[in-house]
Amino acid sequence: MEQQVQSLNKWLLLFWAAIVGLTFYSSTKPKAISDTWVATTDPDLVYMNGYLYYKKQAYTGWLFENFDNGNRAKEIPYYGGKMEGIMKTWYANQQPEQERLFVSGEKQGIHKGWWPNGNPKFEYHFVDDEHEGAAKEWFTNNKLYREFNYKNGHEQGRQQMWWDDGTVRANYVVKDNRQYGLIGRKLCKNIYKK
Numbered sequence: 001m002e003q004q005v006q007s008l009n010k011w012l013l014l015f016w017a018a019i020v021g022l023t024f025y026s027s028t029k030p031k032a033i034s035d036t037w038v039a040t041t042d043p044d045l046v047y048m049n050g051y052l053y054y055k056k057q058a059y060t061g062w063l064f065e066n067f068d069n070g071n072r073a074k075e076i077p078y079y080g081g082k083m084e085g086i087m088k089t090w091y092a093n094q095q096p097e098q099e100r101l102f103v104s105g106e107k108q109g110i111h112k113g114w115w116p117n118g119n120p121k122f123e124y125h126f127v128d129d130e131h132e133g134a135a136k137e138w139f140t141n142n143k144l145y146r147e148f149n150y151k152n153g154h155e156q157g158r159q160q161m162w163w164d165d166g167t168v169r170a171n172y173v174v175k176d177n178r179q180y181g182l183i184g185r186k187l188c189k190n191i192y193k194k
Contacts, residue, residue: 051080099111121138122138134147135150148160
C-alpha cells in the first residue's frame with residue numbers, strides 16, 4: 001500500500017510539473033501573426049495607451065520600414081496592438097542590426113545586436129520585461145565593454161566594465177543591493193573646501 005501511495009505521489013508531482021511547464025510555455029510563446037504588412041509611416045497608425053492601432057483597431061500584423069534603396073530596415077510583429085514575436089532591424093547593407101523577442105509587448109528571451117562590421121554589439125536576457133542573467137556589450141573591435149549580471153531586473157553578483165584598451169574600468173560585486181569594489185566612478189573634489 002505504501003508503495004502505491006509513493007507511486008501515486010510521483011505521478012501527481014509529474015502531472016503538476018507538466019501543468020506548470022505548459023502554462024509557462026504558453027504564456028511566453030509568441031502568438032501567430034497574420035501576414036498583413038503596414039509601413040511605419042502609414043498615417044492610419046496611432047500609438048495610444050500602450051497599444052498600436054491601425055484604422056481604429058488594435059493592430060495585428062507586421063510593421064515595416066525600408067531604406068531609400070528599397071532594402072528592408074525594420075520588421076516589427078504586433079498582435080492585438082502589442083509587439084509580439086521577433087522584431088528585426090538591419091543596416092543599409094542588409095547586415096543584421098538587432099533581434100529582440102516580445103511577448104504581449106514585454107521583452108522576453110535573448111536580445112542580440114551587432115555592429116555594422118558584423119561583430120556583436122550586445123546580448124541581453126529578459127524575463128517578463130526585466131533583465132535576468134548576463135548582459136554583455138562589446139566595442140566595435142569585438143572586445144568586451146561590459147558584463148553585468150541581473151536578477152529580477154536588478155544588478156546582482158559580479159559586474160565588470162573595461163576601457164577600449166582592455167584595462168579595467170569597473171569591477172565590483174552587488175550583494176543585497178550594495179556595491180563592493182571598483183565601481184568606475186570618479187572622485188569629485190570640493191572646490192569650495194580649502
